[in-house]
Amino acid sequence: MNITVVGTGYVGLVSGACLADSGNDVLCLDLDPAKIDTLNSGGIPIHEPGLDQVVARNVAAGRLRFTTDIDEAVAFGQLQFIAVGTPPDEDGSADLKYVLAAARNIASRMTEHKIIVDKSTVPVGTGDKVHRAVTEVLASRAVNIPFSVVSNPEFLKEGAAVDDFMKPDRIIIGINKGDDTALDALRTLYAPFQRNHDKLVVMDVRSAELTKYAANAMLATRISFMNELALLAEKLGADIEHVRHGIGSDPRIGYDFLYAGCGYGGSCFPKDVKALIHTGQVDAGMDLHVLKAVEHANDLQKHVLVNKVQQVFGTDLTGKHFALWGLAFKPNTDDMREAPSRVIVNALLTAGATITAYDPVAMDEARRALGVLTGLNYAKTAKAALTDADALLIVTEWKEFRSPDFRLMRSALKAKTVFDGRNLYEPRAVRDQGLTYHPIGRAG
The missing domain is CATH 3.40.50.720 (NAD(P)-binding Rossmann-like Domain)
Structure with a gap:
């Protein structure tokens, strides 16, 4: 399949390289000329174990290319993956300007049916905003071109992203009911990554968007919970490592993300917890008390x-x-x-x-x-x-x-x-x- 990936950051570059490694032809678009120059000269702008080999292998095979040309990128792929940043705004919400700009760029140039896939981490309702943005641009062009908007959130751990993409534990597809063309295309695309059993979880777009935030918020909650228990253990003369083994052996709990430490960071957990708190307050009129406590505990830790x-x-x-x-x-x-x-x-x-x-x-x-x-x-x-x-x-x-x-x-x-x-x-x-x-x- 011909695939365009908009954005060569952490998610976009890993996704593009791994999709090319399964035999697809992938064109990665980025508006930062320095980043594209680095990639075209054989460099990798991020550190991710194993990614350099995957990129080099597929560039050499001619399946992976990089460009700053929007016209070329939109014309190339039937599937248009949007994998741009969604940095936190001043109020904690996810800034969607890059996502919506990518959608408008696609809409202003498309001449045939496109499947627009939101790969970026985005708040609930973003699929509707992307759909509306594309519709408005097509109307301004006075053309009637069919298109699909799909949510396909990533679940990649930094430091193990290539392995996570190649061997996923689940593939979330959020899709509008009855959009069989898009669903069939994504089933075909992800078939090589689920040879042993079907890992596709198909749902509506809004549920897929919330699933991504919910997953990161749950993991952040486990970390902050254990960090707070660690402080209690110090006061009581207990050992948090013994406690971790004691509760982690319960299969309902498990061992993952139960390590006490000096707080979580990175591009996902802090941003996504803030964004979900903002979504609750602004879009749903409710306080997410647990997540506010998670964020506060992490700041203290x-x-x-x-x-x-x-x-x-x-x-x-x-x-x-x-x-x-x-x-x-x-x-x-x-x-x-x-x-x-x-x-x-x-x-x-x-x-x-x-x-x-x-x-x-x-x-x-x-x-x-x-x-x-x-x-x-x-x-x-x-x-x-x-x-x-x-x-x-x-x-x-x-x-x-x-x-x-x-x-x-x-x-x-x-x-x-x-x-x-x-x-x-x-x-x-x-x-x-x-x-x-x-x-x-x-x-x-």
Whole structure:
């Protein structure tokens, strides 16, 4: 099939590359010439394990191309995937200007039936807005061209997105009743990704749009719930890791997203929780009390490591120097959006401290996101970050941090103290190495 993907960000590039890998001809459109130049020269503008090989393989095979030409992109694909950003507006709502602009661009150039697929994360009712925008543009052209609008939300985890796309646990299709042409096309498109059993879940457009928000909101809720329990565990002398095993073994609960830490971040959970709260308030006239609590708990959790540091070293951290391991919001990505490290770095610097930070992947993105901050420096290795530090803060659970040289750590850190925001180590094992250890919600 000929497929156009509008947007070469995280969702668009992964989707386009994986659809090409199953034999489709894919043309990816982006209005950022620098991004398209990077892709056409063999570069990848985002860090995602395995994506570079998939892109290179399909570019070489001629199945994947990149362009800034809107006319070419609209003419190319029967299926037009909209995978542009929906950044949060000032009121927390999702900004749909890029989605609607893409829809109008399609409508202003289409000459035959097109299936417009909303792949971006969008609030309930966006499909109606896209349909209305296309209808208005076609009317202004005085043409009557049939088209379909479908919701096909993505469920890709950063750091495992290629695998998630290739081996989905479900494929949500939101479609208007009776639109058999669009449904048949999407069944054909996704057939290679569900050889063992049918993973298509077909529903109305509004339900599909809400499903995406509901999924992310549920996962964010689990994280904030465990983070709050971790704080309670500390007060009561319990160990949150034991609690996690105890409740995760219940099949009704499971283990996923039950790890206590220093808060969630990234491009999805913070934005989508805010957007769903806004949808409830503005579109439905109701307060989503649970999600407001989830958001509040997460905001507080991002300060937990700093609070622990100040309990040990005092509120005035002037003259104190800290090593910080991990800047990205999670491992296997360079994404700094809403990363807990941003809150932690700014709070420590504001209190007078200096920091040397290290991340295996996100150093360049951190420099861009954080800007030039007096007192913040970067190290080339995790060990180098420890030089002259009073204590170490672990913010992201990269694999290379899981088995450090504790003897070197003890000799390097002046105060021989570790603040672990991801509970990477067994408390007793660390303390047996002569280090003072402050995890999240764990007994000694």
